[in-house]
Amino acid sequence: MGRPIIAAAVLAAVALTAAACAGDEGEEQAGGDGAPVETTAAPVDTVEAVGGGGLLGAVQSRGVLNCGVSGVAVAFSETRPDGSQKGFDADYCRVVAAAVLGNAGAVNFVPLTAAERFVAVQTGEVDLLMRNSTHTQSRDTDVGMDFGPVTYYDGQQLMARTADGYSAASTVADLDGAVVCANAGTTTEKNIADAAADAGVTITLNTFQDLDIVTQNFIDGACDVLTTDGSGLVGRRNTMQPDDQEWVIFPAAPISKEPLGPMYIQNDSAFADAVNWAVYATITADEKGITQANVDAMAANPPDAETARLLGGEGELQSAMGLDPDAFFQAIKQVGNYNDIWERHLVPVGLVRAGSANASWLDGGLIYAPPAR
C-alpha cells in the first residue's frame, strides 16, 4: 500500500518540477507580445523583425509602449509608494505613448540598471529608453543607439559649504587642497580629476559606492566638496541640507556637458520620427503657450496655422507619420507641455528653469523645436 503511494508522490513531484520549468518560459511572455511560447510553429527572429523598421507598427499593434527608465532617479523616474513611476522621464514615456497609442497610460515601465540599458534596447525588451542617458559620440556610433532631442541639459557641478568660504562665484581653481567626494565608477570621477588638473589645483578625490553615502559624508564633514550632475545637487540641497549648514552650488558653467534625452534602436526612422516629434510637440506647445489646461480651447480656436497643424487641424502632418491626427493634442492634453512637465516634477525638488540652459530659446535657453510645417 505504502510503496505505490510514495512512488506516485515522487512521480507527481517530478511532474511538477517539469511543469514549473515549462511555466517559467511562459510567464515572462505575459507582458510581451502575447504570443504563447508553446505555439512553436516556425522559428522567428524577433530581433531582426524589430530592427527592420517596423517598431512603430509593432508598438501600435501591441497597444503598449515598453519604456526603459531608471526607477531610482529622483524627480526623473521615482518608484512611488504604490509602485507607479513618477517624474520627468516617466512623463516623457507617457508623452510618447499618448502620441503613438492615444493613451498616456499605455506604458509598461521597465526599470533598468545602467549596465543593462543598451542591451535592453538592442534585444527589443524596451522600445524606448528614457533613462538619464547622456548623448555621446560613442553611444551614438559604437553602441548602436539613436538619440532623440535633448529634454534636459544637465552638467556636472560642485557643492560646498559657505562656512568654508565657497560662494556661487567660486570656480574649480578655488578647490586647492579640498577633499572632493563623488560616487565611484562613473564619469563624474574622471571629469573632476580632469578639471582640477586643467585648473592646476591639487584635490583629494574620495569615491563612495553611491550618492547617498557621498552625501552623508558631506554632511558629516568628511568631504569638503560634493560633485555630481547639477540636477542631483539641487535636489539634495533642497531636501538634505541640515539647519546648521548652508550649501552652495558652483561653478555657474558646469564642468561637463550631459545632454539627456530619449534613446532608441538605430535605423528605424518611422519610430524615431514619432518619438522626436512627440518631444518637439511639447516644446512647441511651450513656446506657443499651449498648456494642458488650455489645449482644448486652443484646438477649438487655433491662434495660428502652426498650432492648428500641431493639434490635428487643417493641414496636419501627423497622419503621414503613421500617427493619429490628434496625436500631439492627446500628448499635451493627457500629459502636458514641456513647462507643465517641468513644473510638476522638477520645481518641487528646487530645479529652476528660468536662466538655466533648459529655458526656452525665447528666454535665452537651449530648449528649441524645429517648426511644425
Added chain:
Amino acid sequence: MADPHFGLERHDPEGFSLTAAVDSAPPDEPSLPVGEWLRKNLFSSPFNTVLTLVFTVVALAGLRGLLNFAFSEERNWDAVRVNLRLLFTQAYPEDQYIRVWVSVGIVVALSGLSLGLWARLSGVPVARVAMWSMTAGGLIALGVVLREPSAVSGPDGDPMRDAAGEVIRQSFGAAMGDRIWWWLAAAVLFGVGAGLWRGFEDERRRHTYVPTIPLVFGSLGVVVATLWLYRWGHYAFTGNEFVYEPDRTAALSTKLPWTVMWLLLMASWAAGRQGRGTPAEGRLKVLVNLAWLLSPFILFWVVLRDPAIDWAHVWSTDLPMAAGFVIGGGAVLYGLTRPGIGEVGRVIAVGLLAFAGFNWVAAFAGWYPMLQKARFGFLLLALAALLAPNFTGERAQRLRLVWGWAGAMTVVQYLVTMANTESTLNTPTSEFLGGFSVTLFVAVFTLIFSFPLGVLLALGRTSKLPIFRVLSTAYIEAMRGIPLITVLFFFANMLNLFLPQNMELGSVAAVTVGFSLFAAAYLAENVRGGLQAVGRSQYEASDAVGLTTVQRTMFIVLPQGLRVSIPPLVGQVISTFKETSLLAVIGIFDFLFLANRAIPSQSEFLGVKREGLLFVSIVYWIFAFSMSKYSQRLERRLGVGER
C-alpha cells in the same frame, strides 16, 4: 493566579506524556537563590568578574546605540510606513489586492491544518514562561533608562538647538516621565512573570506546562490586536501630505484581513485537530502535503497572475492534448505494468526516454516544431514508464499507476496552460512581483527545483556507475567553484542565448534557474554526507531481502540519509532565503533593492536609507529565526544526533 491548575498537565489525548515533551529541558537551575546563582555563574573568579563587567558594558553600550539610532528624532520612519505596500508587493494593483489576501489565507489555512494534523500537543514549563515575561519586562525597562532623552522640539516641530548647533534634550527626569507607557508595559510584563513565578512552588513551576498552541495563538492575537489600536502603516500619499485614510478598501487596510487570517489559523488548526485519530487521517495528511506542494504554483501562477484564459485555444489545443496524454499515456502505462512483460517493458521505457530526449535535442537545434508542452509530456511519460515495474501485479495495483499518471498529468497540463496564458493584471511595470513577493518567489522556487536535483546529484556522486559519478562530481565541483554572484549575472544576462529558439525567460525566472542550479550543488554535498552515514549493514540487509537498487535507494538509504542531513539542509534553506537579496545587485526590484535604492530616491524621502535597511534586516531576521527554530524542533522530533 486563583486556579494554579490551568493549562494541561501531564495529559494529552494521545497519551503523550508532557514530562517528556520537546521543551522539557529545565532552565538553568532556577532553584538557586539569585545571589548564589550570580556568584556561581558570573563572579566565580576575579578574571570572570572582569569579563562579566567588561562585556556587560559592551552589551549595554551596543543596546544604547541601537535604541538611540532607532528612536532618534533624525529617523524618518514614515519612509518605511508609507512604503510598506511597496516593500511587500511593489506595484500589485490595488483593486486586485484581494488576490494577495486569498494567497496569504491559503498559506495560513494550510499552516493551521498542518499544525493540527502533525504537531504534538506540547507545553512550555511555567517557569520558562515566567522567565520570558520577566526578561521582556526587564529589557524594556533597561531600554527606557538607557535611551538618551528625546530632543525638545521647537515651535516648528524640529528639534531645538543651542548656540553650538547641538540638539537640546530633555532632563533625565522629564524623559522618564514621558515614557510612562513603556514603564507600564515593562511593569505589566514583569509583574505577570513574577506572579507566575511566585504562584508555583519550585517543583510544580518546572513541571506545569502552559500549552504551546494557545500561547502562540494568543501572542499572534496580541500582535493582530495592535493593528486595531495603532496606525502601523495606514498612511497614504495624497499630494504631498501623509494622510490617514480610514475609508480605504478593506483589502488595503490591513487590520481586518489580518484578523480574518488569525481566526482562519485557529479554525484550520481546530479542523486539523478534529481530523486527527480518525480513519481518514492518513489520507488527509497526503492531501495536505499535496496542497503544500501545489500551492506555490497555484498561488503565483493562477491566483496572483490572474491569467486571461483563451477559450478558443483551450478547446482547440490544450484540452485535446491533455486528454490525449492522460488517456494515451494511461493506456501505455497500463500495458507496461502487465505481469510478465519482463524485459520488453524496460526496452519500451528506455525507447520512450530516448524519444523524449531527442525531442529536446531537436528543440535546441530547431529541426522540427513541437509544442513545448508536448515535449514535457513525453518526458514525463518516459519517466513514468521507468516506474512501471514497481506497479506490476493485479489490476488494482496497475490501475494505481494509471490513476496517478492521470492526476499528475491533469495538474501539469492545467498549470502549464495557466502559466502560458497572459496575465490580465494591469501593473505599471513588466513584473507583477516585486519587493518581498519576488524574494519569496525566488526562494520558494529555488527550494522546489534544487531539492530533487540536489538529491539526484548526491545519488549520482555516490553511484557505482562511473559515468554518473564523474558527471555529478564535475557538475558539483564546477558550481561550487563559481561565486554565486557570477552565476546570477550569467543567468540574468546570458541564459537566453542558450535556450531553444522562441523560448525566453524573464530576468526573475532566469535568476531563479541560476539560484536553483547553484543551490543544488551545495545541497547535493549535504545530502551526500547523510547518505554516507547510512551503515554498510543497511545495504547488505536490503540486498539480503532481495530489494532492487531502486527500491533500496528509495526505501532504505534515502529516508535514513535525509534524516541525518536535516540540520545542514535547513541551514542551506536559510542561507538561500537570505542570498536572494543578491537580486538587488543585478538590479531586480527585490525587498532589499527597494529599501536601499528605490525609497531613498523618492523626492519626499531623498537619502532616507537607514530606516529601510533596519526594517529589511528585521523582516529577514524574523523569517530566518523562525526557520531555524522550526528545524531545531524537527531535529529533536526525529531524534537526529541521538540515534
